[in-house]
Amino acid sequence: xxxxxxxxxxxxxxxxxxxxxxxxxxxxxxxxxxxxxxxxxxxxxxxxxxxxxxxxxxxxxxxxxxxxxxxxxxxxxxxxxxxxxxxxxxxxxxxxxxxxxxxxxxxxxxxxxxxxxxxxxxxxxxxxxxxxxxxxxxxxxxxxxxxxxxxxxxxxxxxxxxxxxxxxxxxxxxxxxxxxxxxxxxxxxxxxxxxxxxxxxxxxxxxxxxxxxxxxxxxxxxxxxxxxxxxxxxxxxxxxxxxxxxxxxxxxxxxxxxxxxxxxxxxxxxxxxxxxxxxxxxxxxxxxxxxxxxxxxxxxxxxxxxxxxxxxxxxxxxxxxxxxxxxxxxxxxxxxxxxxxxxxxxxxxxxxxxxxxxxxxxxxxxxxxxxxxxxxxxxxxxxxxxxxxxxxxxxxxxxxxxxxxxxxxxxxxxxxxxxxxxxxxxxxxxxxxxxxxxxxxxxxxxxxxxxxxxxxxxxxxxxxxxxxxxxxxxxxxxxxxxxxx
Amino acid sequence: xxxxxxxxxxxxxxxxxxxxxxxxxxxxxxxxxxxxxxxxxxxxxxxxxxxxxxxxxxxxxxxxxxxxxxxxxxxxxxxxxxxxxxxxxxxxxxxxxxxxxxxxxxxxxxxxxxxxxxxxxxxxxxxxxxxxxxxxxxxxxxxxxxxxxxxxxxxxxxxxxxxxxxxxxxxxxxxxxxxxxxxxxxxxxxxxxxxxxxxxxxxxxxxxxxxxxxxxxxxxxxxxxxxxxxxxxxxxxxxxxxxxxxxxxxxxxxxxxxxxxxxxxxxxxxxxxxxxxxxxxxxxxxxxxxxxxxxxxxxxxxxxxxxxxxxxxxxxxxxxxxxxxxxxxxxxxxxxxxxxxxxxxxxxxxxxxxxxxxxxxxxxxxxxxxxxxxxxxxxxxxxxxxxxxxxxxxxxxxxxxxxxxxxxxxxxxxxxxxxxxxxxxxxxxxxxxxxxxxxxxxxxxxxxxxxxxxxxxxxxxxxxxxxxxxxxxxxxxxxxxxxxxxxxxxxxxxxxxxxxxxx
Numbered sequence: 001x002x003x004x005x006x007x008x009x010x011x012x013x014x015x016x017x018x019x020x021x022x023x024x025x026x027x028x029x030x031x032x033x034x035x036x037x038x039x040x041x042x043x044x045x046x047x048x049x050x051x052x053x054x055x056x057x058x059x060x061x062x063x064x065x066x067x068x069x070x071x072x073x074x075x076x077x078x079x080x081x082x083x084x085x086x087x088x089x090x091x092x093x094x095x096x097x098x099x100x101x102x103x104x105x106x107x108x109x110x111x112x113x114x115x116x117x118x119x120x121x122x123x124x125x126x127x128x129x130x131x132x133x134x135x136x137x138x139x140x141x142x143x144x145x146x147x148x149x150x151x152x153x154x155x156x157x158x159x160x161x162x163x164x165x166x167x168x169x170x171x172x173x174x175x176x177x178x179x180x181x182x183x184x185x186x187x188x189x190x191x192x193x194x195x196x197x198x199x200x201x202x203x204x205x206x207x208x209x210x211x212x213x214x215x216x217x218x219x220x221x222x223x224x225x226x227x228x229x230x231x232x233x234x235x236x237x238x239x240x241x242x243x244x245x246x247x248x249x250x251x252x253x254x255x256x257x258x259x260x261x262x263x264x265x266x267x268x269x270x271x272x273x274x275x276x277x278x279x280x281x282x283x284x285x286x287x288x289x290x291x292x293x294x295x296x297x298x299x300x301x302x303x304x305x306x307x308x309x310x311x312x313x314x315x316x317x318x319x320x321x322x323x324x325x326x327x328x329x330x331x332x333x334x335x336x337x338x339x340x341x342x343x344x345x346x347x348x349x350x351x352x353x354x355x356x357x358x359x360x361x362x363x364x365x366x367x368x369x370x371x372x373x374x375x376x377x378x379x380x381x382x383x384x385x386x387x388x389x390x391x392x393x394x395x396x397x398x399x400x401x402x403x404x405x406x407x408x409x410x411x412x413x414x415x416x417x418x419x420x421x422x423x424x425x426x427x428x429x430x431x432x433x434x435x436x437x438x439x440x441x442x443x444x445x446x447x448x449x450x451x452x453x454x455x456x457x458x459x460x461x462x463x464x465x466x467x468x469x470x471x472x473x474x475x476x477x478x479x480x481x482x483x484x485x
Numbered sequence: 486x487x488x489x490x491x492x493x494x495x496x497x498x499x500x501x502x503x504x505x506x507x508x509x510x511x512x513x514x515x516x517x518x519x520x521x522x523x524x525x526x527x528x529x530x531x532x533x534x535x536x537x538x539x540x541x542x543x544x545x546x547x548x549x550x551x552x553x554x555x556x557x558x559x560x561x562x563x564x565x566x567x568x569x570x571x572x573x574x575x576x577x578x579x580x581x582x583x584x585x586x587x588x589x590x591x592x593x594x595x596x597x598x599x600x601x602x603x604x605x606x607x608x609x610x611x612x613x614x615x616x617x618x619x620x621x622x623x624x625x626x627x628x629x630x631x632x633x634x635x636x637x638x639x640x641x642x643x644x645x646x647x648x649x650x651x652x653x654x655x656x657x658x659x660x661x662x663x664x665x666x667x668x669x670x671x672x673x674x675x676x677x678x679x680x681x682x683x684x685x686x687x688x689x690x691x692x693x694x695x696x697x698x699x700x701x702x703x704x705x706x707x708x709x710x711x712x713x714x715x716x717x718x719x720x721x722x723x724x725x726x727x728x729x730x731x732x733x734x735x736x737x738x739x740x741x742x743x744x745x746x747x748x749x750x751x752x753x754x755x756x757x758x759x760x761x762x763x764x765x766x767x768x769x770x771x772x773x774x775x776x777x778x779x780x781x782x783x784x785x786x787x788x789x790x791x792x793x794x795x796x797x798x799x800x801x802x803x804x805x806x807x808x809x810x811x812x813x814x815x816x817x818x819x820x821x822x823x824x825x826x827x828x829x830x831x832x833x834x835x836x837x838x839x840x841x842x843x844x845x846x847x848x849x850x851x852x853x854x855x856x857x858x859x860x861x862x863x864x865x866x867x868x869x870x871x872x873x874x875x876x877x878x879x880x881x882x883x884x885x886x887x888x889x890x891x892x893x894x895x896x897x898x899x900x901x902x903x904x905x906x907x908x909x910x911x912x913x914x915x916x917x918x919x920x921x922x923x924x925x926x927x928x929x930x931x932x933x934x935x936x937x938x939x940x941x942x943x944x945x946x947x948x949x950x951x952x953x954x955x956x957x958x959x960x961x962x963x964x965x966x967x968x969x970x971x972x973x974x975x976x977x978x979x980x981x982x983x984x985x986x987x988x
Contacts (some may be wrong), residue, residue, distance in 0.1 A: 083543045096542065103536055105543060204542040209783035237545050238786050316783055319575050322586020323540045327643070342579055365577070365778035374780060 002028045004168050008074055008222040009249075011168060012115070015073030018062055022055035022073030022117065029075035029119045032166045040142045040151075042160045044080045044090055046120035051075070054117045069115030071229060076111060077161035077170035080121035081128050081154075082213065083202040084108055087118075091204045092126040092136040092154075095324045095349040097331070105202020106234045107171060107213055114229040119167050123157030126351045127321065128178055128206040130154050131423040132413070135353045140410055143185060144483040145449055149407040152182030152423075158216050159186035163483060169217040169226055173203055175210045176309050177403075177427025180439035183216055184452025185407035187441045189469065189479060190216035191223050192427075194459045195434035196241035199234030205320040207313035208239075210431040219479050220440060220469035224248035227462060243460050251463035252470035257291030259468060262395030266302050267426055273405045279443030279451040280401045283472065287399065290471050295395050299387040304380050305429035306421055311364050311377035312432070318361030321354070356417065385433040392458040397468055401426055402439040402452035430456050438465045441478040450478075490705055492742055500701040502734050503711075504667050505619075505659035506726075508674060509652045510684045511626070511692035512555045517649035518625045519546030519589065524651075526690045530644035538649035540584030545784050548573075552651035553788065555683040556596045556623045558798040559653055562681045562805060563618055563674075565600030567795055572787040576777040582628035582643050592779040595622035596790075602677070603807055606669045607825070616670045617658040626650040647691075653683075659698065664730040671695060671723045672829075676806045680832055688721055695720045699733045700748065701741065712737045713751035717765055719758045729758040733765050809835055817842055817853030826861055834860070834875045837882045844886025847893065855889055863906060880909050887916045896927050898974050928973050936966055936973065937981045948986060959983070 003011065003020050014020040026048075033046050061068045078084060081091040083101040085108075090096045108118065125135040133141040133156025141156040143149040144164040151160040155172030159182035162170050172179040174192035183190030191214045198213045205211060215226035227248040234240045261284065268277060288294060326332035326345030333344035350358070364373035391398060403423055413420040430437040435456055442453035453472075457464045473479050517524055520537035537544045560567050574592035598620055605613035628648040633639030655674070661667050675693060678684045686693045697720060701712045717733055720726040733756070740746065756765040804812070806828050813824035813835070827838050842856035864878060871877070885906070892902045897920070908919040920926075928936075940962050941948055950958040959982060963975045 089542075091542070099542070101536070101541060101543065103541075103544075201545050202543040205784075207783075236547060238547050239545075239784065315780060319577050319587050319778070319780070322577060322579065323542065323584060325579060325581075325586060327581045328539065328584065329541075338581070339579075362778065365780055367776045367778070370778070370780070 002032070002165060004028050004032070004075065004165060006168075007219065008071065008168055008217065008225050011074055012070060012072045015058070015115075016062060016068055020073070022058040022062075022068075023052065025073045025075050026051045026055045026117060026119065029167055032164065033120060036144075036164045036166060039147060040144060040160055040164055041139050042123060042141055042151075042157050042164060042166060043077065043120040044092070044123050044136075044138045044157070045088055047084070047087055047118050048120075050087065051117050051119050054112075058115055058117070069113065070225065071111065072115035074116045074169065075119040075167045076116045077120055077122045077158055077167040078108065078118050079124050079155050079158045079170070079172050081124055081173060081204045081206075082108065082171060083204065084118060084121065087121070089121065089204070090138070091128070092124045092138060093349065093351070093354070094137045095330050096204075097137070099329060101202075103202065105213075106199035106236060107230050108202065110229050111171075116229075122155070122161050122170055125154035125156070126354050127204065127317070128154040128173055128175055128211075129317070129353050129357055131177070131181055131420050132408070132410075133157060133182070134410065134414065135351055137351060142410070143407045143449075145187060145407070146447075148409055149449065150185065150410050152185035152403075152407060154178040154182075155190075155216065156182045159183050159188055159190065162186070162188045162216055162218060165482070169215060169222055171213060171230075172216050173206075173211055173213050174427075174431065175206050175212075175313060176424040176431050179214045179216060180402050180427050180437055180452070180454060181423055183439040184402035184441075184454075185450065187444075187450030187478070187481060187483070188216055188218055189220050189223050189438065189440045189473075190214065191227065191438040191462065191465065192430060192436060193227065193231065193462055194241070194436045195431075196239055197243075197436070197460065197462065198230045199232075199237040199240045201234055201236040205316075207316040208320060209316060210309075210313055212431070219473055220438065220466050221249065221252050221473070223438070224252050224466045224470065227466070241460070246463050248463055248466050252467050254467050255291060256287065256468050256471050259287075259292040259397060259464070260395040261287060261292045261294045262297035262391055262398040263294050264297050264299050264302070264391075264398055264400055266299055267400035271404050271422070271425070272401060273445075275443075275445045276401050276403075276405060276451050280399075280453055283442035283453045283476075284399055286475055287468065287472060290475065292468070297391045297395055297398065299384075299391060299398075299429070301380060301383045301387050302429045305384060305432060306425050308377045308380045308384065308432055309424065309428040310360070310421055311373050312381060314357040314361030315364050315374050315377075316361070318358045318365065321350075321358055324349070353417070381432045384429050388429075388433045388435055388458070396457060396461070396464055398456040400454055402454040403427070406445045406447075406449035406451060426454060435459055436462045436465055438469050440469045440472065441481070442476070443478060444481070450481075490710070490745070492745060495703060495705070495742070497735070497738050500703055500734070500738055502662060502664075502730070503659045503700050503702055504661035504664075504730055505698040506657045506661065506667060506670065507696045507698070508655045508671070509694040510559070510655060510678060510686070512552050512651040512653055513682065513684050514549055514551045514555065514651055516549055518549050518552050518623070518651040519649055522649065526692075528646055530642070530646060533646040534648065538584070539645055540586075546589060546782075548785060548788070549651060552623060553596065554794070554798060555651075556621065556653050557790065557794060558681055558801060559655075559678065559683050560597030560600065560621055561795070561798055562677050562802055563597070563600040563602055563621065563655070565618060565621060566598035567790060568594060568596055568598060569790050570594060570787060571596045571790065573782040573785040574779045575782045576624075576779055578775070578777060580627065580630075581641065582630045582645070582648070584628070584645060584648060588625060588627060589782055589785070590624035591622035594787075595620045597621035602670060602673055604666060604669045604673050606663070606665045609665070614666070616666070617660050619656040619658050621653050621655040624652050624654060626652050664727045664734070667697065667730050668723045668727040671726060673806070675723075676829060680806055681802055695726055697726060697730055697733075698753075699730055699737070701734060701737050711748040712741050713746060713748050714753045715765070716753060716755045717758055718755060718768060721760070725758055725760055728763060729765055732763065736765065803832065813838075813853070817851050817857070819853055819857050823857045823861060826865075827857065830865070830875065837864075837875050837878070840882035841886050841889065844883055845889035845893065852889060852893065855893070859885065859889065863903065867910065879913060880906065884909065884915060891916065895974055895977065897925055897972075898976070901925060901971070925972050928970060928977075932970070933973070933977065933981055934985075936970060937978070937985050939969070940966060940982065941985060951983075951988065952986060956983075956988075
């Protein structure tokens with residue numbers, strides 16, 4: 001048994017009390033990378049040297065009797081779309097193959113201050129654009145439960161790092177489901193916080209109004225402990241919220257008696273795999289047995305969520321990715337004319353899906369089309385938010401499947417981007433509305449792949465989500481299952 | 486194009502000139518619009534940059550509140566409606582000195598809405614006119630590209646020091662009617678901006694930049710025919726703006742006579758003003774057709790401007806140039822020209838003038854005319870010669886007021902007074918010490934009578950001339966008197982001589 005098998009709370013306590021050294025944690029994590037990465041391709045790079053240095057300084061602090069923080073010695077994998085000072089941050093793109101930012105993302109700083117150790121940079125779809133991590137320039141990440149299957153995406157590396165035991169927790173980002181969907185596919189717990197709850201400073205932007213950083217771990221309680229560290233206003237991010245941050249971990253201990261669970265008809269209609277449906281219904285019963293009540297609700301505009309998402313996100317992306325023009329720090333393709341330098345550099349260094357979305361977005365913002373596309377999508381987005389507002393008048397939590405299926409086979413949707421986009425069907429609306437959502441394991445398919453349950457709540461009610469998930473996890477052991485390595 | 490129009494019969498004087506101006510004003514903030522980098526001019530290239538203003542991945546903009554406050558202040562001074570809700574939009578285009586590939590600007594909710602500037606064309610009989618403003622919006626500046634212009638294909642260099650500097654773009658409606666009016670507008674605008682201290686307005690350093698949109702309208706058979714609109718760039722002085730507009734109007738007239746091309750036949754063109762050749766020339770376009778794909782910047786939150794913020798800005802404005810000119814005319818009796826000269830020299834000069842006029846006045850009335858003459862002649866000349874501002878002027882308004890009071894009181898005449906001022910300027914002493922140094926004492930009536938008698942006795946021929954009706958001849962006696970006693974007051978002396986000889 002590895003030291004990393006303990007819960008984060010236990011591990012940090014063991015490190016703080018000196019029972020386990022931070023160096024041992026790093027050793028265990030690096031050993032696991034060595035053992036797993038060749039077959040799974042979870043990490044783009046590791047931070048071994050820096051991690052060992054950090055571990056030594058944490059151990060020295062503890063030896064000197066100082067408090068090393070609530071995450072003392074906990075190795076954490078960080079999605080490679082999040083900047084780490086002095087360490088290459090690629091966003092899964094050839095464009096940033098050699099880019100080492102001179103600054104840390106705010107959340108990296110917060111994790112460091114809490115005593116956590118960044119163990120490496122996890123694989124992702126290029127610029128977080130994808131639902132399978134097949135779009136990474138650095139190759140596909142395989143699902144630890146079956147190497148024929150994808151780990152999901154775009155935070156596929158982060159999910160697989162936790163599932164494969166490389167790190168007890170990881171950081172992902174979620175623009176349309178990119179934390180929740182891979183968490184579901186890899187049998188772990190991952191939360192997309194309320195938009196604004198966690199600073200985006202240092203997150204390489206895909207779609208700024210939808211992007212949100214969040215934790216991924218083996219349990220809701222572990223996620224709650226990380227949420228305590230990650231959350232809060234940041235002067236460097238104007239869109240970060242000033243709302244008070246509760247003690248999410250403490251709130252997990254409350255019961256869920258009379259918690260009103262909303263069941264949305266639209267989440268159980270055609271396209272939903274029967275095994276996924278059965279597991280989710282079973283999970284709802286388990287929540288009812290804990291005292292929750294169910295209420296039927298309607299989110300009539302969710303059927304437009306994917307279409308809306310695939311207008312709004314590419315529009316913002318087309319602008320966000322304009323900076324990768326070959327002029328400053330990215331690789332540059334030589335050309336006689338400026339315009340050719342731009343187009344060659346971008347053609348050579350961006351992958352197919354990124355180019356597709358830049359084209360979609362540029363078109364949707366173009367004069368003459370913007371009213372029919374960007375502006376209309378923004379209006380529908382408002383309607384989706386209104387649906388949520390109405391629903392949360394009646395219920396505390398909306399419960400349903402995270403994804404219609406379990407992890408699909410690598411290459412299965414390679415020729416059909418639209419089929420891939422439908423993987424976001426239950427998750428994208430939370431990003432459009434800004435509300436938080438959590439995915440947690442609730443069963444397995446007959447072929448042994450994990451199934452995820454999604455809970456969503458009103459803005460800034462992450463405590464309720466984490467509490468419901470934690471209480472569910474006290475009654476079930478789906479989250480404790482590990483893939484055979 | 487209407488084929489039936491007989492263009493040959495149309496004269497240049499039939500054309501109505503239509504001009505709209507876009508003025509970019511660099512706001513006087515210590516740091517950039519969305520990051521903490523310095524806005525200082527003239528530093529080594531790329532030394533005033535950070536990950537935010539160079540658009541590095543993952544970085545985010547944070548609004549500089551001072552820039553917003555200065556924009557509100559400017560809007561109020563320009564009689565603009567101040568938006569209660571204003572937001573940020575991205576203007577997308579590719580250019581090497583635009584690191585993010587978009588400029589953060591304001592599209593449909595600018596901080597300042599419609600307004601106006603009251604403008605009077607100098608030395609003309611036309612009454613003042615309100616030049617209407619369309620809007621003023623806040624945006625970040627781009628960097629500077631330095632291209633090799635030798636034609637030898639050298640590298641282009643990019644300096645991002647200027648990137649992210651706050652600019653307020655002030656846009657007029659197309660209701661300027663002449664090149665002179667355009668210049669007068671710019672002059673008045675600059676004066677207002679300087680008075681409210683929101684910008685250095687230094688055209689050499691680019692803190693004030695101007696583009697002009699120009700075309701001509703012809704009224705023919707009740708129909709308006711317009712020539713294609715031309716945007717003139719590179720207007721690096723107000724004189725250049727005036728000349729470029731004049732040149733462009735003539736060029737457009739000739740072109741229209743030749744081709745008959747109207748606004749419907751050609752898109753807006755960009756031309757540059759060539760100061761050495763004194764003409765406008767076509768400019769290379771940045772993009773074939775500009776579709777900036779504006780959309781709200783999701784990295785920034787909209788701003789709600791409160792009553793309190795507007796009130797604070799209003800209270801910080803101080804009296805504006807137009808109002809000060811009126812005050813100098815109504816309370817100090819100055820004419821339009823003199824009031825304009827003093828006001829154009831800046832708020833400190835106005836303060837100096839008022840202290841001088843008030844301090845040397847009599848019976849609670851300010852000594853406006855005399856103070857204006859001394860300011861306009863003595864002080865302005867000194868400041869020009871020394872390339873100085875009124876703050877550097879060595880003689881305070883109170884000291885100079887003391888001197889003017891003594892002139893008014895007859896202690897010393899204007900000519901001697903100027904010698905006193907020269908003494909104070911060179912030695913830094915006060916009025917009394919200068920009087921002492923120059924030996925100025927008030928001539929008493931006994932001395933004066935004795936002096937008159939001496940002059941009468943020594944110059945019988947002159948006295949005869951005077952008695953014969955040639956009063957001008959007194960002048961030669963005054964000259965002689967001043968050689969004997971330089972303190973003698975010419976007016977008083979003249980009266981005394983005439984009295985003694987009984988005229």
